Amino acid sequence: MKHHPEIAIIDPNTLSCMGLEALLEEIIPMATIRVFHSFGELVDDTPDMYAHYFVSAQIYFEHTAFFRERRPRAIVLAGGENLPQLSGVLTLNIYQSQKELIKSILQLHQHGHQGGKHPHAESTDTHDLSAREIEVLKLITKGLINKEIADKLNISLTTIISHRKNITEKLGIKSVSGLTVYAVMNGYIEADSI
Numbered sequence: 001m002k003h004h005p006e007i008a009i010i011d012p013n014t015l016s017c018m019g020l021e022a023l024l025e026e027i028i029p030m031a032t033i034r035v036f037h038s039f040g041e042l043v044d045d046t047p048d049m050y051a052h053y054f055v056s057a058q059i060y061f062e063h064t065a066f067f068r069e070r071r072p073r074a075i076v077l078a079g080g081e082n083l084p085q086l087s088g089v090l091t092l093n094i095y096q097s098q099k100e101l102i103k104s105i106l107q108l109h110q111h112g113h114q115g116g117k118h119p120h121a122e123s124t125d126t127h128d129l130s131a132r133e134i135e136v137l138k139l140i141t142k143g144l145i146n147k148e149i150a151d152k153l154n155i156s157l158t159t160i161i162s163h164r165k166n167i168t169e170k171l172g173i174k175s176v177s178g179l180t181v182y183a184v185m186n187g188y189i190e191a192d193s194i
Contacts, residue, residue: 005051010036010059011077016094020054020077023098027105027181029173039063054092075108102177106184129170134188136163141180141189 007024011017017035024033034050036042039059053067053074060067060076067074068089075090090108094101129137132153139149150160168174173182183189 004030004032006032006034006049007052007054008034008036008042008045008047008050009054010039010042011054011056012037012059013056016056016077020094023101023105024054026175026178027102029178039066060089098177102181106181129167133163133167133170136160137167137179137183138188140164140167140176141183143176 005028007028009017009020009024011020014037017037021033021035024031031051034045036045039062042053047066048070051073053070054077055067055074057076057078060074072090075092077094078091079093079095092101092104092108096104135153136149139152144152146157146160146164150157153160167179171179171182173179180189
């Protein structure tokens with residue numbers, strides 16, 4: 001049985017919610033993401049069912065007791081140079097580029113799940129990528145195009161295209177950023193090397 005984490009975004013800013021929701025859907029396609037524009041909406045739902053809470057700094061500070069009990073699942077959305085320095089509280093700088101945001105979210109994921117291993121990892125299906133597919137995946141995450149990968153591995157362009165097709169079919173992930181996230185979450189590459 002596959003584990004489908006549920007993630008809550010609690011932020012009154014509709015655009016921030018939409019952007020973060022789209023990013024999380026790309027990074028964690030198997031997750032169910034719910035958006036709440038107020039703390040009251042979250043409480044009216046089933047607030048303890050979520051694996052993670054991405055919460056605006058304002059709502060976090062107004063309801064600190066609730067979120068402190070749920071550390072390290074609570075991630076405070078903070079902006080710019082004025083990131084709050086909170087003891088033991090995970091923060092995400094929302095004023096970063098998309099690439100940096102993805103990297104930060106992956107690092108938060110690794111921190112929250114003991115080095116990248118998800119607590120439910122043993123219950124998820126394995127995707128059984130071949131050793132060659134893993135090599136191709138690593139090179140894709142480094143930004144190489146098909147021809148460059150073929151040259152580097154001394155195999156034909158047709159074979160690389162076939163490997164990429166197999167990888168995307170096995171994983172159900174089509175975007176390079178999604179494949180990069182998969183590679184980091186499964187220990188094929190380090191988040192710092194992106």
